[in-house]
Amino acid sequence: MAELFDVHPAPEGAPLDREALIAALQEADILVPTITDVIDAPLLGAAGDRLRLIANYGAGVDHIDVATARQRGILVSNTPGVLTEDTADMGMALMLAVLRRMTEGMAKMQEGVWEGWAPEALLGTRLGGKTLGILGMGRIGQALARRARVFGMDIHYHNRRRLHEGLEGPLEATFHERLDSMVTTADVISVNCPHTPSTFHLLNARRLKLMKPTAVIVNTSRGEVIDENALTRMLRAGELAGAGLDVYERGRGVNPRLRELPNVVLLPHMGSATREARLEMGEKVLINMQTFADGHRPPDLVVPSML
Known part of the structure; x- marks a missing residue:
């Protein structure tokens, strides 16, 4: 990811707190959250004008308010199939x-x-x-x-x-x-x-x-x-x-x-916890990001009608 984009990674070992998420939303063009990051309507309301894609690292998107994101012109993608x-x-x-x-x-x-x-x-x-x-x-x-x-x-x-x-x-x-x-x-x-x-x-x-x-x-x-x-x-x-x-x-x-x-x-939410799945999830995120950066529709775009 760092070879293709200017990446600002979260501190290793802990999810971002709400203030850090707001800060990331205000400065990023693309946000890459996981299931532990709750992206709700109030948080999306604090997003900056640059944010245009939330490329979720995972298949489930119930932690993201997809409808509000779309209303604000922010696309949401996920990583289906690999899990x-x-x-x-x-x-x-x-x-x-x-x-x-x-x-x-x-x-x-x-x-x-x-x-x-x-x-x-x-x-x-x-x-x-x-x-x-x-x-x-x-x-x-x-x-x-x-x-x-x-x-x-x-x-x-x-x-x-x-x-x-x-x-x-x-x-x-x-x-x-x-x-x-x-x-x-x-x-x-x-x-x-x-x-x-x-x-x-x-x-x-x-x-x-x-x-x-x-x-x-x-x-x-x-x-x-x-x-x-x-x-x-x-x-x-x-x-x-x-x-x-x-x-x-x-x-x-x-x-x-x-x-x-x-x-x-x-079990501690380890259904998809294989090395193969995690690598394939990352590859899906990269493909969605690069496709979007090239001006095209991300292949794994999530729309409200799918939910």
């Missing part, structure tokens, strides 16, 4: 970890309290033959479905629009127009939709109560899609069998009651 396979891998890993009680077994080994093999010790559940309900059948949802099919799972999904037969057919996936229908059917629910006003608490207390008490929920997308307090209450009450979470409703503010539950696997 697909890694995030789908993590979704499968969380399913296996919860259903096979891996973290409970690891804890016994690390604490030195394993008493040896026993017929009924740490009994989990196999994936084969179970129904996977995918909430959001975009790139990541489809990649997860392909993996789950190999494990012998039946694929069901809910999406804003039904997939074309050319995509749905090879996955042998069943479409549910009503989300209530899918959550009632599934043994595992995987959240793979973005956070938008219409998906906030899409899995609310009422819908969570429709799930089987033996069901498991996995989230590698955005924490705000699930009512985390309701999920925590149900897990504590034994009304759900378990959860594997890589994202949280309040960012780093993880509900402390979740940490206490042995049937919950918590």
Whole structure:
């Protein structure tokens, strides 16, 4: 990036605070934020006249007020596609970890309290033959479905629009127009939709109560899609069998009651944390920046109608 542009990097190891973000917005032609940088309407109102592109380092843009940016003549780009396979891998890993009680077994080994093999010790559940309900059948949802099919799972999904037969057919996936229908059917629910006003608490207390008490929920997308307090209450009450979470409703503010539950696997938002993904994200940012600097439309332009 420094070979192509006059770069003012943030101090290493910490996100910019709000004052530093305002200062950057006032002097930059292009801002390159990450998910930890909240670019809301008041902050955009303080932007200088030079700012014309926000080239987000990441696929999700719910931390950016895209509509306000567009109103001010500021384009927003992101990095879609490069996180697909890694995030789908993590979704499968969380399913296996919860259903096979891996973290409970690891804890016994690390604490030195394993008493040896026993017929009924740490009994989990196999994936084969179970129904996977995918909430959001975009790139990541489809990649997860392909993996789950190999494990012998039946694929069901809910999406804003039904997939074309050319995509749905090879996955042998069943479409549910009503989300209530899918959550009632599934043994595992995987959240793979973005956070938008219409998906906030899409899995609310009422819908969570429709799930089987033996069901498991996995989230590698955005924490705000699930009512985390309701999920925590149900897990504590034994009304759900378990959860594997890589994202949280309040960012780093993880509900402390979740940490206490042995049937919950918590990860620090590492679904896309591979060297390959980070490099490809950076390359996408550079392409968007250079294309814009050359006077053309960035290839990964985000528009409000996409959200």
